[in-house]
Amino acid sequence: MTAHIGKPLDRVDGPLKVTGQAQYAGEFAVPGLTYGVAVNSTLAKGRILALDVDAAKAVPGVVDVLSHLNRPRMAAYDESYTDMDSADGAPFRPLFNDRVLYSGQPLALVVAETFEAARYAATLVGVRYAQEPHQTDIHRQAPHDAPAELPKPRGDADEAFARAAVKVEAAYSSPVEHHNPMEPHASTVVYQPDGGLTIYDKTQSAVNTLEFVSHIFGLADGDARVLSPFVGGAFGSGLRPQYQVVLAVMAALHLKRSVRVTLTRQQMFTFGHRPQTLQRLKLGADQKGHLEAVIHEVLGETSRFEDFTEHVAEWSGALYHCDNVRLAYQLAALDVYTPLDMRAPGAVLGIYALECALDELAVATGVDPVQLRIDNFSPVNQNEGKPYSSKQLLACYQQGAERFGWSQRNPQPRSMREGHQLIGWGMASGAWEAMLMPASAKATLAIDGSLVVASATADIGTGTYTVMTQIAGETLGLPMDKVTFKLGDTSLPKAPLEGGSFTVSSVGTAVQQACQALIKTLLETAQKDDDSPLAGATPDDVECVDGCLRLKADPARSLTFTDIVRQSGSPSLEAQADAKPEAERDKYATGSHAAVFVEVKVDEALGTVQVSRVVSAIAAGRVVNPKTAENQILGGVVWGIGMALQEETQLDHHLGRFMNHSLAEYHIPVQADIQDLQVIFVEEHDRIVNPLGSKGVGEIGIVGVAAAIANAVYHATGKRVRDLPITLDKLL
Known part of the structure; x- marks a missing residue:
């Protein structure tokens, strides 16, 4: 049996990346491509009274300027559809109306024949506002209870803290942080002659992007396809569809042309961030440090239009033994964009405070x-x-x-x-x-003995291409160079977001099960020949080694994958698996x-x-x-x-x-x-x-x-x- 799992193997996509052959969302060459640059708000709250676009349109090469005044039809803002990583509330939609919800909000999109012309013209768009009072200070905003369910209090934490021999009470804070991946967010939307769209997007889920933009613009199944073969880091910033993909699709539909929108580094600070938190910890213990009371109260920020919640306080009731625990989590709604999951969301903040308090x-x-x-x-x-x-x-x-x-x-x-x-x-x-999420994968074995395994997951630089190749190669007993893993394409079997450290567990399980299903298909195909050396064998009786299916008890009785596929009369054999958590996990x-x-x-x-x-x-x-x-x-x-x-x-x-x-x-x-x-x-x-x-x-x-x-x-x-x-x- 070929052993790959557990081996420190090189990245299979490494050569493409170091030689510059890996293409990212903002790098796909398209004939007749136009370029869009967003115009961002300079105030935090108010209304747009007027947009002056004449100077921008006069710049040579400018095709059009889109705003809430001339954009294509979008689904109503208060419709209930949300994306896979959305918070409670109404997901933000760029250029929806004249409301300004936060500083940096995109208000218009200048589209031109070159990026340089679009960027220059964007500086010429004039915006006249009716400014309204805003609040961005978490210390000055009245909080409200978060919609997320916290574990119920156990015991009487306040009474236990009051009588504890040793008490620690301290306040901790963490600031706003921004993701700053190496690759900025970008989307290239290719407008097809039949009106269909091919969308290359910087995302942690091509499926999420497709479902979101399809809903917003009323696209039917088959109208669009999203691809994201390579992602230059994301850390959570690509979990939700960001505004550049909505703007690019909007412009492509409006102009009936291919459009690319790439955010500048400065614009990478105009959507999502790790939320600021204020935390108070009370620990009560005996003289030897055994915990008798834990009280963890958290105030986090959110936007006015969504309630963003994280698991910040829960860790204080789960990591250590304590019979008296009370946890609280409130939100301050501010005039900012909705915070966004960032590496180890919630845990890295809550455990920071807990572990510092434990040191105290x-x-x-x-x-x-x-x-x-x-x-x-x-x-x-x-x-x-x-x-x-x-x-x-x-x-x-x-x-x-x-x-x-x-x-x-x-x-x-x-x-x-x-x-x-x-x-x-x-x-x-x-x-x-x-965590373990439902995921699907398909395995296809060609007549030359090569294997292609596919799932619409992502690789944000974490090594997904490589580990899935390892799992598939080991399951089917093939060397790594005979296995290809495909991802980042909505035409492939559905997969969850790549985030939360559940991709290997979820998609990897689907890959393993698809390959196991393929082994069963190979065996069934081989046994259609009455003289098959594998006649009468069950899947448990056989193993895959070096491109052969053979009996464990008698390795001499075997057939090559090539012979089995040829026997099927088809150029390939395939199997698909839809993996999901088993009931035993619930215990x-x-x-x-x-x-x-x-x-x-x-x-x-x-x-x-x-x-x-x-x-x-x-x-x-x-x-x-x-x-x-x-x-x-x-x-x-x-x-x-x-x-x-x-x-x-x-x-x-x-x-x-x-x-x-x-x-x-x-x-x-x-x-x-x-x-x-x-x-x-x-x-x-x-x-x-x-x-x-x-x-x-x-x-x-x-x-x-x-x-x-x-x-x-x-x-x-x-x-x-x-x-x-x-x-x-x-x-x-």
Whole structure:
């Protein structure tokens, strides 16, 4: 049997990417292509009184200027259709009417024969507004309860906190962050002679894009096809169809021409973001640090037109054992665009506050931070009243601490130094859901023995092409070079969004089951010959090895795939599987877990912080490809460093506008910020989570990193900074 799963194999799409042959949404060459550039609002709330487009239309090469005054018909704003990742409310639709809902909202689209002409002409569009009072400050807006259901309170957390021997009460905050993937959002809409549309879109779900634009513009089945073969990073920004694809489709329908709309880097700050949060934690414990009360209250931001919710507080009732828990989650509706899922949405925020509060509890009780977490370990998710299908968090603590050298830590703050630098060691736990979504895949075996497996999933740089090829190749006993995986196309079997770390589990299960169904088809085809060497065999009796179907008990009795396909009289054989979660999963809580250990060096005079060492121990079930998985964890750790020390999108509340809307002023880690990063994959076997035993690693890598850094900064300096990011002004 050919073994691919669990091997650190190179990316199958790597050569296309490094040679520039991989085409992204804004790169497809189309004859007669026009270019659209959005005109964005300069105020946060009001109405459009007039649009002056004469100067823009006079620019040579300009084809037209679209606005709410001349756009094609769109579905009513209050119709109930939402996209796969929508929040409660009315999804935003660009150029719908004269209402201005947030600063940066697209108000018009200039279409020209060249991008340069369109961009210049867009600067000439004049907008006259009726300005209305706006509010973008979460501290000054009255909150309302979030529509999301929280776990019911258990025990009496307030009474237990009041009588606890040791109490920790603290407030934490996190700022707005923006995704900033390498590839900006772009859509190329090809207008076909018959009026149909081929849409190349930067998206984490071609299916979601197709369904959304079809509904908005009343497109019938078959009127449009969405393709997204390559995505240059997304991190959640591509889960919902963004406004550039709506504008591009709108312009193509209006002009009956092909149109491309690519957002500038500055415009990447005009849709979606990680929401700002204000959190208050109350932990009550006995003298040894055993939790007796947990109260976690969260205020998050949302827009005026949708209620965006995340699982922020839930982790405080699930990660550790505590019989008295009360969780609360409220929203402040602001004049901003609706926040958007960003890597490990909710968890990275809620666990940041929880893990910092636990570090404060460790200091208050004098218990080692690792030991405190071990003492409060729970094999049960008490929110759900279910045992975890697997939870190797204790092994993460043990292996991570050993690799890091945690036993050498002096617990006294400011006790470790190198010259003028204070040394701090901190740690935190991490957790994420192990979800499984319905997904479909088709496997086609050609007469030459090559295999094509297909599903309309995405690859946002995570390695989907590669791991699906591994799963299919191993299931059918084929070398990697005989297997091709196709994705990012709505003509392929339906798949869920690529997000939430459930793609390998969900689509991978469908791929495995499609290949298993193909084996059954091969066997049935072979057995149509009365003299078949496989006569009388069941699927359990056979195995696939080196392009052959053979009996396990007698390998000499075999047939090549080529002979079986030829015998069928068809150029290929195929099978499709529609995978879904099994009922047994409902009996268990499922999740991946982590322990993050961090060393920081803080310049005592300047207050600068350098993360000099990180050890991240991850328990995420069966790891299909350790190389791509490690890459995901490393990326998450780097982002966690940015979250802890640098990332913050700053709002001018007077203008209601994001001010540092560029990569020059929105700070993220660069190579010089990154030192020694180590990843440990803790062995974890889970027969419940899905047939592959995989939990996914895209999200878990960032969870806990910011908290571990904050805790290390406290250990180094003796100063507790509870408001992210931890910048030198806060330390000094």
